[in-house]
Amino acid sequence: MKNHIIFDLDWTIADTQKIHQQIESDFLRGKGLFIDPKEIWVRFAWRTPQEWISEVLLLNKINFHRDELELFVSKKDEIVISMLNEWKIELMPYAFEILELLHQNDYKIGISSGACREFINQFIVYFNLKEIVVASTSSNEVEKKKPNPDVFLTSFKKIENLFWIPDNKFVIWDWWSDVEWWHKSWAKTIWLNYSKKDKINESYCDFEIESLKDLKDILWFNN
Structure with a gap:
């Protein structure tokens, strides 16, 4: 798959x-x-x-x-x-473990962000993600700020051009106010609910998790 x-x-x-x-x-x-x-x-x-x-x-x-x-x-x-180098930036809990696990199971991983292109590139290098993240998009590239779905759709398109049309597409984000935009990207939406807030509209969210490690319970893994 x-x-x-x-x-x-x-x-x-x-x-x-x-x-x-x-x-x-x-x-x-x-x-x-x-x-x-x-x-x-x-x-x-x-x-x-x-x-x-x-x-x-x-x-x-x-x-x-x-x-x-x-x-x-x-x-x-x-x-x-x-x-970036001076500040003590850290990956979120379980982030590298999950990204590595997804990569090992042949998930094609992208990043979409409101940050500028140079920052995204340096971020990927800084955290040794060059072999894991295969595509990324800055909202500046599509001239629309998040949560406009084009920011995600562009990353999906880049991955498809590099590899193949997927059986499943997922978007993961931490901010509920933007979930209504996620489903417009024609992907399954995963809400990372760190703050344990209530959903506003059930139909906008396919999955809800409280930690990145919970992805193990909802995605397909061979190992």
Whole structure:
């Protein structure tokens, strides 16, 4: 049986999102406003930095130049990349074990992420995943940010071009608010529910797990 599986990156296979949170928090601190980095993900996930930072600054009556904000956002990817080696980024629990097991069982594995292409490439090298991850897509490539299904569909298409049309396609992500988009990628959807939250619509989610190790219970393995 031929299987393809696409993973989200931040908080699904690694805690890379904390780099973005810290950089954005540091920018606001430079404006005299402190927002805990952990709070940024909870409050502003899936909004662009331009949108939510400008809104927060205006609400707090802090003067800023939009050109300055645009420059910060344009340079943010460079900062994130430079911090990959300095920051103590870790794979999520059981991530490497599961990726290796999927690879051993001939699952073709991809990554789809809102991160820039260079960061994804460096991430794959940094964690020695070059032999495991066969395709990846940055949302910048399709000019649509996640959770638009094109970000996943592009990774699936890349894998199909390299190998074959699969019998099964899976998408795995950790954020419920985006599950309604997952099923539009015509793949079986796996919700990595770290926070043990309630589903909003049962029909949008094929599988729910609380840890990556639970993939052993729902996917097909020969060993």
